Amino acid sequence: MPQVPSARAEFIVGMRAFAPLSMSIIPFGVVCGAAASTAGMTPLQASAMSWVIFAGSAQIAATQLFASGAPLLVIVATAAIVNLRFLMYATSLATLFRSQNRRWQALIAYLLTDQSFGLTIVHHTRHPDRQADLRWFYLGVAGATWLSWQLATIAGILLGSLVPPSWSLDFIVPLTFIAMAVPLLGDRAMQLAAAAGALASVLLILPLKLNLIGAALIGVAVGVAAEKLWVRA
């Protein structure tokens, strides 16, 4: 009987946990919407990017490749590689949501983001006793993330064309990624992976706009190699 109120309570706790993160999600969503519409997508297509794909980094990567005239397969492959990190998150969530039915699992998968993953793991570590209603906490976080993302994208589509290029607002894209990447650089292997990715993206000359894939793979390889060297040393 107490199941319904505690489900609702956990849903609200999840939405509250998301609130501070909205400060980083909303500007990023606005940028994604503006970039897609500046790249020549119709408003419908630009907003479909956000609800069909629902993954900001991949949306930005795809938009930039689309604007530069990359082939379809390269764009799809690059976005998939950018999103490979979800394998790691989903694997970690799989043990927590193993008993859910297929429909819940599909919903959980569709809504999976860096934010919903991170907050859910933290919440579960703090309150292992609330496992039964964890899906409602997750839905609170992920639902709030989803809604903010969609509204922010639409705002970006509407505002993007109004701002003159001389304002250099495209610079918000690298700034957003700097804000997301820098806190990850806690250990030396992560720093080397980022440095190698950056260097390769500038120096690597590959046909068909395969640079981002190539640079990402080089960065990952350098990170793994560095970790092996340091663990052994």
Add this chain to the structure above:
Amino acid sequence: MSSVSGELAGELFVWSMIAGIGVATFLIRFAPIALLARLELPAWLTRALRYVPPAVMAAIIAPPLFFADGAPTIDPNLPRIIAATLAAVVAWRTRSTLWTIVLGMLALWGLQALLG
């Protein structure tokens, strides 16, 4: 006539792109949850996946600092490089996306005004 068919081809391209990435992304998110209740990712893969975000993000950040719009030759954009470096320091100290964006943009505008 050719512009009409070109427009159609462009529409088709964008929708195929959105659908292709959407399906791939959903499968990446869903497969582990649907299947991995039984099996586990190999340790080497889990280890490698940790490095995807820093490598990818760095590879997205760097090129616009060193190439003018679509040009093939390296042409360092000094205001952008300095503003990005400053933003990285802000991100490290504050861990705040908002401050990183606000101070990064102000730095870029200031440097553009100074350096032309």
